[in-house]
Amino acid sequence: xxxxxxxxxxxYGEVKTPPFSQEARVEVGFLLRCLQQGExxxxxxxRPMPSIGAHCxxxxxxxxxxxxxxxxxxxxxxxxxxxxxxxTTRTTPEQVIENFDILPGVNARGF
Numbered sequence: 001x002x003x004x005x006x007x008x009x010x011x012y013g014e015v016k017t018p019p020f021s022q023e024a025r026v027e028v029g030f031l032l033r034c035l036q037q038g039e040x041x042x043x044x045x046x047r048p049m050p051s052i053g054a055h056c057x058x059x060x061x062x063x064x065x066x067x068x069x070x071x072x073x074x075x076x077x078x079x080x081x082x083x084x085x086x087x088t089t090r091t092t093p094e095q096v097i098e099n100f101d102i103l104p105g106v107n108a109r110g111f
Contacts, residue, residue: 013084
């Protein structure tokens with residue numbers, strides 16, 4: 001990691017094999033490294049999540065029969081990893097949104 005790279009701060013979740021395949025884990029590592037170096041990721045790899053809060057996004061990882069999501073926030077000094085989960089419905093799980101409520105400056109529910 002270069003001095004200019006942002007550190008990853010893991011609040012919830014982890015990426016390991018299993019349940020991630022080796023290929024998916026390598027893809028996650030590459031994409032997180034891009035974020036650390038200041039690269040702005042777009043679809044199909046990442047999508048903004050303004051309904052959760054400013055600077056919040058989800059990494060989208062297709063892994064055989066699973067659709068992994070890594071929810072993160074880009075801060076000035078770090079990349080916060082807030083949740084890792086297998087997406088099985090069209091909506092973001094309530095627990096994921098609740099995890100953002102604990103972060104300073106983020107309130108997904110508007111109160």
